Amino acid sequence: MPSRTINLHLVSDSTGETLNSIARATLSRFEDPHVIHHRWSLIRSRLQLDRVLEGIQSEPGPVLFTLVDRSLRLALEEHCQRLHIEHMSPLEPVMEMLQQAIGAPAREKRGAQHVMDADYFRRIDAMHYVLAHDDGQGTAGIAEADVCIVGVSRSSKTPTCFYLANRGIKAANVPLVPGAPLPVELETAPCPVIGLHIETNALIEIRRHRLKLIGAHGVHHDATDYVDHEAVKAEIQAARRLCTRHGWPVIDVTRRSIEETAATVLQLMEAWHARRGARPPEPPRSIDPASGVLA
Structure with a gap:
């Protein structure tokens, strides 16, 4: 049976490469998925997030996000809940598991993997x-x-x-x-x-x-x-x-x-x-x- 077309929103406060990799790896498990990607990168202010929220409302579909700023993350989650849209921060479960194992909280730092070290x-x-x-x-x-x-x-x-x-x-x-x-x-x-x-x-x-x-x-x-x-x-x-x-x-x-x-x-x-x-x-x-x- 042919799969239906969906909108997939990838919302990140950094380059978005992490979400792109996750989406690519998971979608490869489906046969001929019909997915329209909406990539929202470098979302670091409420004004920028408002444009994202408008985009999600006009073309609803699952939302994957990596947002360090708590206020932006809550605003996005509330918007998705109001529209009954599936949403998920794929790094959160991993972060929680590692915080428990390491015994220390993770830094709230966006794009930490891209630092010039x-x-x-x-x-x-x-x-x-x-x-x-x-x-x-x-x-x-x-x-x-x-x-x-x-x-x-x-x-x-x-x-x-x-x-x-x-x-x-x-x-x-x-x-x-x-x-x-x-x-x-x-x-x-x-x-x-x-x-x-x-x-x-x-x-x-x-x-x-x-x-x-x-x-x-x-x-x-x-x-x-x-x-x-x-x-x-x-x-x-x-x-x-x-x-x-x-x-x-x-x-x-x-x-x-x-x-x-x-x-x-x-x-x-x-x-x-x-x-x-x-x-x-x-x-x-x-x-x-x-x-x-x-x-």
Whole structure:
């Protein structure tokens, strides 16, 4: 039975990214949900909230909110109750549980996760590092990396590294090119080296799409080794053998999102440091249990 269309209001006194993530994660559990998102961010005054209340009244629907200011929160809740609209602050149950466990009240501070602290600058530093060490650039800088990602061309190395950078991880990536020698720095990398594997047909599709995007005029897509089935298959097998020879773990990214790949990289980093009795640079706060690591 087709789902009906609903309005979903996301009301935040900060950027709204937390609510966006919660909504995205929960709505993904529904098949073809018909949802109209109304995003109300940086709501910090009664005047701003009044515009939100008008919007909710004109297009009623469930309300998710994160408001630190008690008066604004009460005004929103009273308005929703008067209109018989479902409303919820998804962080409140978690906050109450942690306050009881920690034995101290939480700070009433909006956007606390976005402050410009040491973690913030570490993420910025990691982003600059990824830009400077993408696709085999600046191999001398591998000595400063927290992790090095290797794989054939178009195996999602770059987006994985950028996602890791947002966690404060300095991730270098090196393409495995048929016939090309490995950088010497990679052979002696003082950090975990992790390979990304992708199935032949999936990689060919990605590469064909890439050729179309860059407008490879005059190139017959089925004739070049870049998308030739046997050549691509041999390239993938060679990369896999190389990783096996060096003892580098490999993640199959064929049906895996960037977030899932990055979570598995963090797991492997943690295991690598545990074997050496060291602490990883950024312990993962949450991990997808499906590792997908190839032996």
